[in-house]
Amino acid sequence: MTVETSFLGITLANPLMNASGVHCMTVAEMDELAQSAAGAFVTKTATRDYRAGNPQPRYVDVPLGSINSMGLPNEGLAYYLDYCLARQNQQALQFLSVVGLSYDEIVENLRTIEASDYQGVTEFNLSCPNVPGKPQIAYDFELTERLLTEVFSFFTKPLGLKLPPYFDIAHFDQMAAILNRFPLTYVNCVNSIGNGLYIDVDKEQVVIKPKGGFGGLGGDYIKPTALANVRAFHQRLNPSIKIIGTGGVRTGQDVFEHILCGASLVQVGTALHQEGVGIFERLVAELEAIMEAKGYTCLEDFQGKLREIN
């Protein structure tokens, strides 16, 4: 029995990796990830220039997950691109997460990556909910289609999209119809559920400073939504567009559920932040135990095979 998998023809020890933004801001954090049991890693979403991000407190762990309004703090695209270029011969598969603060900056950043010798995967983050005044791009279907049309007029490297959660079947249908028109390597479902609110009842106060306490939710809160998005897009997208599942992964069973819904790879955010990189060994062991108990010998035995009630 094996939890090995392949992505873009590259064999990975397991389907697990970090979620962008968690444990991937600095070289030290990314090196620790690269040396961990994680099958792959993704960098913090980069903008062209360094960003300090939103004022603290901006990330809080709460009983059922986390709330954050980081505001895309990052060292700038060159920092992460240089990190990946320097290591792309040693690391099996790298994911470089990118966005821009404007349409033109997005195009500029993707042109920068296209012009580089980077051989890894680019994750285009269409779903950050925490930059004040900036809407989540992928909730604007027309803008998304315009951006993808321009990007694919020049971008030839493997490209995936980090999507926000959708909550309406019509939106799954509309978004999938747009995505099926482009040669995407994958879509990553989901980013945090944007603009939630967590209250400290003793202080009768919000818990994060930016945006009056509104922030993206992660963790247990979002697993049912994450699973639904993985399943909905797996059912609707061309099989050539893979699905990465993100959201609410804390145990091997959560990993199993994401794969059952159609995920090829599974990312860990909140629980990684809380437990550290040791979580990857635990998740692999727990997934293997579930596969053993069910008599599965590989991920393909159950990937995308969620049953409905007839």
Ligand SMILES: O=C1NC(=O)NC(C(=O)O)N1
């Ligand atoms: O895409 C993002 N999702 C989040 O939940 N937070 C970060 C951020 O705020 O930088 N970005």
